[in-house]
Amino acid sequence: MDMAPEKDLKTILGKLQYSDDAKVIQQITEQTKQVHARMAGIKHKLVVMSGKGGVGKSMTTVNLALAFARQGSQVGLLDVDLNGPCVPRMLGLHGHQLTMTPQGAVPPTGPLGVKVASMDFFLDDASPVRWKGPMDVSPVWLGLMEMNVIREFLADVAWGELDYLLADLPPGAAADKPPVIAGFIPDLAGAIVVTTPSEVASDVVQKSVTYARDMGIKVLGIVENMSEYRCPSCGELNELFEGNTEAMCEVLDLPLLGRIPFDRKLARTFDKGAPLLDESYPTIQRYQEIAGRIRTLLDYKKVLAEKL
Numbered sequence: 174m175d176m177a178p179e180k181d182l183k184t185i186l187g188k189l190q191y192s193d194d195a196k197v198i199q200q201i202t203e204q205t206k207q208v209h210a211r212m213a214g215i216k217h218k219l220v221v222m223s224g225k226g227g228v229g230k231s232m233t234t235v236n237l238a239l240a241f242a243r244q245g246s247q248v249g250l251l252d253v254d255l256n257g258p259c260v261p262r263m264l265g266l267h268g269h270q271l272t273m274t275p276q277g278a279v280p281p282t283g284p285l286g287v288k289v290a291s292m293d294f295f296l297d298d299a300s301p302v303r304w305k306g307p308m309d310v311s312p313v314w315l316g317l318m319e320m321n322v323i324r325e326f327l328a329d330v331a332w333g334e335l336d337y338l339l340a341d342l343p344p345g346a347a348a349d350k351p352p353v354i355a356g357f358i359p360d361l362a363g364a365i366v367v368t369t370p371s372e373v374a375s376d377v378v379q380k381s382v383t384y385a386r387d388m389g390i391k392v393l394g395i396v397e398n399m400s401e402y403r404c405p406s407c408g409e410l411n412e413l414f415e416g417n418t419e420a421m422c423e424v425l426d427l428p429l430l431g432r433i434p435f436d437r438k439l440a441r442t443f444d445k446g447a448p449l450l451d452e453s454y455p456t457i458q459r460y461q462e463i464a465g466r467i468r469t470l471l472d473y474k475k476v477l478a479e480k481l
């Protein structure tokens with residue numbers, strides 16, 4: 174596939190063809206084939222989802238990617254949020270670009286060798302994505318446009334060989350975009366759902382798990398974020414929200430993969446784009462444990478598949 178020396182949102186949009194249904198179907202088929210080819214060298218593909226926004230999904234995705242990398246794996250991070258991509262910023266890669274080569278768009282490398290591809294690389298600073306034309310009046314058209322941009326983006330990124338690819342999906346509950354985007358990723362190993370104990374009190378997490386399952390996505394487990402508060406001066410842990418994630422996991426028949434405390438010291442380093450990477454730090458050890466559990470689940474799944 175020929176690649177332009179530079180690529181931005183306008184070029185992507187310029188390539189989309191909507192003149193008739195046959196062309197749309199042909200384009201989707203070609204993009205889908207291309208996505209399969211691009212991701213053929215990736216062993217485990219995972220998506221990270223949440224019911225609502227702001228529960229720490231990106232923070233969890235980025236830290237799990239770093240945890241897998243610390244265990245010696247080759248890791249890629251995919252940030253497909255068109256309206257608030259924050260992964261590059263957290264890893265100090267904001268302002269970086271994909272490198273366009275004849276082999277595809279090569280993602281920049283962040284801390285611990287993690288490769289990052291984000292919609293952020295196509296967007297102007299601080300301005301939200303604005304679509305022009307018929308989309309102004311049609312939310313359906315707007316959704317279609319976004320999905321096409323994401324599929325085209327996935328069709329371009331040349332990941333090479335990876336052990337893990339973690340995709341940070343946009344926030345959204347039940348019948349929203351995240352499960353549709355997850356469907357673009359071939360041979361998906363499963364989804365990790367991030368929640369806070371307060372979110373558990375509502376039924377939003379259960380709805381998103383049910384909807385993901387209805388779409389054929391295997392949910393591997395739940396990560397509870399902001400479980401407790403770690404005091405920055407003395408390190409003591411105190412309860413932060415009411416909620417019973419264990420009971421919810423039992424109802425949903427899902428493992429609780431781990432609990433991450435509200436840790437201002439750690440989060441501040443990611444918000445500043447200079448992430449704390451010290452593996453002896455207690456909250457980072459929690460992420461390491463969660464990554465270990467995910468690895469065990471994936472290995473178990475592989476053994477089961479080989480036996481059947």
Ligand SMILES: Nc1ncnc2c1ncn2[C@@H]1O[C@H](COP(=O)(O)OP(=O)(O)OP(=O)(O)O)[C@@H](O)[C@H]1O
Nearest residue numbers: 226227228229230231232344399434435436437440
């Ligand atoms: N465990 C934590 N301790 C302290 N702060 C946290 C923690 N997890 C996330 N945060 C902070 O909360 C804010 C939101 O986190 P994040 O961007 O990861 O949420 P999100 O669920 O991905 O949001 P959205 O999907 O709506 O973009 C960030 O400023 C982040 O630093």
